[in-house]
Amino acid sequence: MKPRTKLEKRVTGLSGKLSAVTEVQKEWAKEHIFTHxxxxxxxxxxxxxxxxxxxxxxxxxxxxxxxxxxxxxxxxxxxxxxxxSRKRKVEEEKYMSILQTAGEFQIIRHILCCKYARKRNFDLNSRQDYIHYAFFEVVQEWITVEGKRTIMAKPMNMGSSGWIYSEPLSIKGEYGSYSWNYRGDLYAIWGWIYPRKKLIPELRKRGIGKRFPDVPPQNLYETF
Ligand SMILES: [Zn+2]
Ligand SMILES: [Zn+2]
Incomplete structure (x- = not known):
């Protein structure tokens, strides 16, 4: 959707200025969210x-x-x-959620982290890639002090079973259109929380609420 309201335009503008997921964040994900x-x-x-x-x-x-x-x-x-296990390749897809701020907003950035691993058959000199990682930022939840949420997200394919990675993030309707009825809130993703969090003071005081019950308030004081 094209940003129409003042709020949507502001979110779109700020979103475009966010830095990409960092190498440090990717390394954390590789180590902590995938199995070894x-x-x-x-x-x-x-x-x-x-x-x-x-x-x-x-x-x-x-x-x-x-x-x-x-x-x-x-x-x-x-x-x-x-x-x-007899398996010769493994694919894992998990989410990392990064809590940060921009302007007056609390942002929750959801990064789909993919790992593809293949067995190497003793051909140690092979230069082929046996382990491959890919990271896609698929959803940003922009939350105001009042708790109003604006969604920036990649579109989903038919049936809402996956994200269309090649498309940019854009403003989305609150509940992911028609699929809301049987799929619930598509955008409230429960990812592995990146440990360096930044929260707007209001949320820091009252905690980020039901969404992240495993984040105790005292941990919310960490900043970048
Ligand atoms: Zn390690
Ligand atoms: Zn190894």
Whole structure:
């Protein structure tokens, strides 16, 4: 939707000036919101962080590393939870939510974080990418002191099952149009909260409310 009201025009203007998701924020997401696993099939394991594959010879007498064990990747040295699995690729999609401010607004930025990992078949010299990350800012909730919310979001595809990544953010109707009836509030995403938060003083005082009950008020004083 084109911004029509004064409020929508102001939000659109400020939104265009926000800096993109930073490398630091992306690194935090990679480490904290995705799983870090070694997928084990018989005595072979592979790493969700680099795709590296190795044979576990440590306790071949006993046969297997126990489920629930952790191990370390011999290539990238990441600590990993061992999972028994035949899968050769893994896709994860999760949201990171960043709380920040601009002008008189509280903003909640929802970033869809995607991780694609593939097993590397002992071809260690291959230059192919076995791990790939992608980050898409899909929704911004702009909240005034009075609690009025304005949505900037990417459009969704037919059936509202996914975001159209190539499209820019724009003003959206409050409840994501017709799909409101059976899908609920499309834009109130419950992502993993990026730990460095900035809140407008009014929200800091009364807490950010039901949306983030896991953010205790004393933690809301952190600023950038
Ligand atoms: Zn790590
Ligand atoms: Zn690794």
């Amino acid at each position: 696993e070694a997928y084990r099939c018989k005595d072979e394991l592979w790493c969700s962080e680099c795709g590296g594959t190795w044979i576990d010879t440590s306790n071949s007498e006993l046969g297997t590393t126990l489920l629930g064990d952790t191990t370390e990747c011999p290539y990238c040295h990441h600590k990993l939870d061992v999972k028994v």
